[in-house]
Amino acid sequence: MKRFFYYSQKEKTITRKYIGRIILEGLIIGKQAQDLKIELFYYCLTIDGELKVVE
Numbered sequence: 001m002k003r004f005f006y007y008s009q010k011e012k013t014i015t016r017k018y019i020g021r022i023i024l025e026g027l028i029i030g031k032q033a034q035d036l037k038i039e040l041f042y043y044c045l046t047i048d049g050e051l052k053v054v055e
Contacts (some may be wrong), residue, residue, distance in 0.1 A: 014038060022046050 007016035007028060018026035026044035033039050042054040 014035070015042065018043075018044065 007014050009015075009032065012032040014028070014030040014032065016028040018028065023055055024045045026042065028040055028042050030038055030040035040055070042052075044052050046052065
């Protein structure tokens with residue numbers, strides 16, 4: 001399953017907030033590692049109170 005996120009980038013820092021479906025609050029944070037490569041972490045809190053972290 002593919003997911004698409006729209007994010008903001010300032011210099012090499014990447015951020016995005018996310019809310020929806022089962023996600024009460026989510027945050028994407030990362031960096032531009034190379035010209036065509038980014039590294040991201042995704043943190044969220046679900047409606048069930050579960051805290052998730054995805055790399």
